[in-house]
Amino acid sequence: MKKPAPLQLTVENSTQVTPNMQRILLKGDELANFPDGCEGSYIKLLFNKEGGVDLSKLPQGERPIMRTYTIRRFSAAKCTIEVDFVRHLSDDLTSGFATRWAISAKVGEAVNIAGPGSIKEINIEADWFLMVADMTALPALSAKIRQLPTEAKGYAVIQVTEKVDVQQIDVPENIQVIWITNQESLATKVKALIWLSGTVSIWTACEFDAMRELRSYFQNDKQVDREHIYISSYWKNGVTEDGHKVLKQQDAQQSQ
Ligand SMILES: Cc1cc2nc3c(=O)[nH]c(=O)nc-3n(C[C@H](O)[C@H](O)[C@H](O)COP(=O)(O)OP(=O)(O)OC[C@H]3O[C@@H](n4cnc5c(N)ncnc54)[C@H](O)[C@@H]3O)c2cc1C
Numbered sequence: 001m002k003k004p005a006p007l008q009l010t011v012e013n014s015t016q017v018t019p020n021m022q023r024i025l026l027k028g029d030e031l032a033n034f035p036d037g038c039e040g041s042y043i044k045l046l047f048n049k050e051g052g053v054d055l056s057k058l059p060q061g062e063r064p065i066m067r068t069y070t071i072r073r074f075s076a077a078k079c080t081i082e083v084d085f086v087r088h089l090s091d092d093l094t095s096g097f098a099t100r101w102a103i104s105a106k107v108g109e110a111v112n113i114a115g116p117g118s119i120k121e122i123n124i125e126a127d128w129f130l131m132v133a134d135m136t137a138l139p140a141l142s143a144k145i146r147q148l149p150t151e152a153k154g155y156a157v158i159q160v161t162e163k164v165d166v167q168q169i170d171v172p173e174n175i176q177v178i179w180i181t182n183q184e185s186l187a188t189k190v191k192a193l194i195w196l197s198g199t200v201s202i203w204t205a206c207e208f209d210a211m212r213e214l215r216s217y218f219q220n221d222k223q224v225d226r227e228h229i230y231i232s233s234y235w236k237n238g239v240t241e242d243g244h245k246v247l248k249q250q251d252a253q254q255s256q
Contacts, residue, residue, distance in 0.1 A: 006055065009026040009112075011110075017167065018167060020162065040143035040147075042115060043113045047066075069098065095240045130202045131204070136234040137206055138167070153172075158178070159184070186214070187210050201228045202224060207233060
C-alpha cells in the first residue's frame, strides 16, 4: 500500500470481547467498494503526531502515523468492518496510539483509514495445515481459517494474553485448536507438536522474535518449501510499529 488515500469511518459499536481484546465496528459508505474477499486483509489507521485522529492540521505533504489492523469481518451490505484491537498499554504516552484510541473510542467518533491491503493467500495444495498466531494475528487467523477446505486437518496454535481471552472461532472439524497464554512460548509449543506426514501448508503471524524462531524451524529443521509458508511478524516487543517496519525490511533483505 504505497499512497494511502484516507477514507473516513465512524465508530458504530465498541465492545470489550475479552479482557485484553477490544472489538470495534466501523461504518462508512465507501466500504461498499471494498472487495468481497477482504476478511483477513489489513487496513491502516491514521493518526497525527500527538496520537489524535484529527488530520486536518497535518502539514501538506506530511504522512500521518499509521497503525496496521486486520479486517476481521466485512459486510458490504451494511458498509461495516469489524476490527479487533489487543489491549496492550504502557505508560509511555508517545506511543500506543492505536490501542489508546481503541480503548477510549466512542460511538459516533470518526477515524481515518487507508486500505485494504491483502496478505499472501494460504496455499491449499497441501495434505495438512499448521496455523500459528499470537493475539494480534488472532483476527487474521480467524478469517483465514475459514478459507480452508472443510476436510482440512492439522493444528491451529493460538497464544492469548490470559486464559480468559480464548474466543470461539469457526474451524474445520479436523483442525485441532491449541490455546496457550503468554506464560508459554509460542515457538516451543509449535516445535513440540507431532509433525504429520505429507505436505504441510503453514500460516504464521506473531511477534518478530517468535516469527524468526519459527521461520528457521520451518525452513531449516522441517525443510518446508517457501511456497507453502506464509510467515509474518505483526509487531516487535519494545519497538513501535514505525521501528518494527524498518526491522522487518532489513530482515526481509537478509533472509532472501
Ligand atoms: C498485517 C498486520 C495486521 C495486524 N492486525 C492486527 C489486529 O487485527 N489487531 C491487533 O491488535 N494488532 C494487529 N497488528 C499489530 C499492530 O499493528 C501492532 O501491535 C501495533 O504496534 C499496535 O500499534 P499501537 O499504536 O497500539 O502501538 P505502537 O505505538 O506501535 O507500540 C507501542 C509499544 O507497544 C508494544 N506493542 C505493540 N503491540 C503489542 C502487543 N500486541 N502486545 C504488547 N505490546 C505491544 C510495542 O512493542 C511498543 O513498545 C497487525 C500488524 C500487521 C503487520
